Amino acid sequence: MSTTARERRRDIVDLAHTTGLASVDELSRRFEVTPSTIRRDLAELTRRGEIARTYGGAMPLGAPGAEPTFRQRNLEAGVAKAEIARHARTLVHDGETLLFDAGSSVAALAREARSGLVATVATTSIAVIQQLADSDGIHLECLGGTLRPASQGFVGPLAEAALERLTFDRVFLGADGVLASGHVVEADLVQTRLKELMCRQSERVYVLADGSKLGRATFRARAALPEGWTLVTDATATTEALAEFAAAGVDVVVAPAG
Template sequence: MLAEARRNVIATTVKRERVVRVADLAESLGVSLMTVRRDIDTLHDAGELEKIHGGAKARSESSLYEPGFELKSTQAGPEKEAIARAALPLVHDGMAVGLSAGTTTWTLAKHLLPLKQLTIVTNSVRTASVFYDSGSTHTVLLTGGERTPSDALVGPMAIQSMRHLHLDLLFMGVHGVDPHAGFTTPNMLEAEMDRALIAASRRVVVLADHSKWGTMGISSIASFEQVEEMISDVGLPADAQSFLQDRLPKLHLVDPAAPGSSAKTEPVVRAY
């Protein structure tokens, strides 16, 4: 493959996956690590991507950029599936479970269907539809509010609906994870709603694939101190893994490509 074609593949992969590792690119392209590093340097200088330790990530977007649900649902699919399956053992029959808006929490919702007597609280139209459309017998409480591009319900009505609720466990999806800003979103009203969900929850678990690292929305949802656990994937850069291990009680990394990671089995998980 010619250098120009190879760099086009790398740039396209980074745009789709958000964060990629040099080793993965080298394996998929059948070239050396040094060749990939030189390609990343060239693409970085051309403004096509951002070079990071051990890989590359998509260029930083405006802190107000908010992709729609349909676009986000096509990104990092295997990682989100593996993360959702790793989260499933945390849920037990009879729990009151919060699911914030997002495509990873939406993926998790599908895996919760076989459980019994759950009370699901969500501000996500898409997530509520998973339970309604399946004929599930779970109790589902969908907040009111105004709808965002991510199909989240936000605003005073949504906030008010959370004031007297108490959740055993909250699974929170995020737009970005930043070393300084913590967990963030580009929608200020959605951040306010997420904070209301956190305030109502005994335990908060963030579900975020590796592409969320280094992305910062305009509004912070939570600091690292407010989160008990984060489930991500092995694509998370090494410096991010080290940073999060030092600041979170638990960090779980799943490998969607490892043996035993199919939808019918438990994913491979590294716990820290």
């Protein structure tokens, strides 16, 4: 790596921390390099854990609006995710064809489904693949494409083309946030397009989201959910938040504690 690239990346980190936000276009103009060069810089800095990617740019780690890494997500709300996963496991039945989205909550469901379930599971998630690869009862179908490091999931035209040829009894979605208006909030438009396609190909739609994600609209990208979708959350959800979803006609399931 040249000294110029090293210095540029160091300056990008400094800018993200001092200004709070650095967009690809701004950085491209500032350093007089192409947007693709900046995107490579951001990808490398994200991989090293020095910044967090956002839609169209970067922010310092821990800043509001910064997209956490999959590892960071996995450490958040572990008890709540386990409770949600245990309840979600009761919703699936032997012989069904299931679709598992990327995300730490859905990965927790995959752990619950490792034994005792005889079903077909298709997924875009590396974490789900790792959980189910050696499960005796699961016929696992892996939907490849372009890997998003932050979510450890595959997106893009290849994943979409595979999904368009398949149908499912149930899909289980993760989310950065979920709104009573019937939308899932994500950091990236390619994720929202993929989630909408997942919903169209599935008979039943479930969103797995702990209480902290209800009403949270940290990012700008939105995926519309179909009528009749079900929210599976946990006991940390506030009464006010649950009432908002219920008033909107959403089927809300609160997983029992313990």
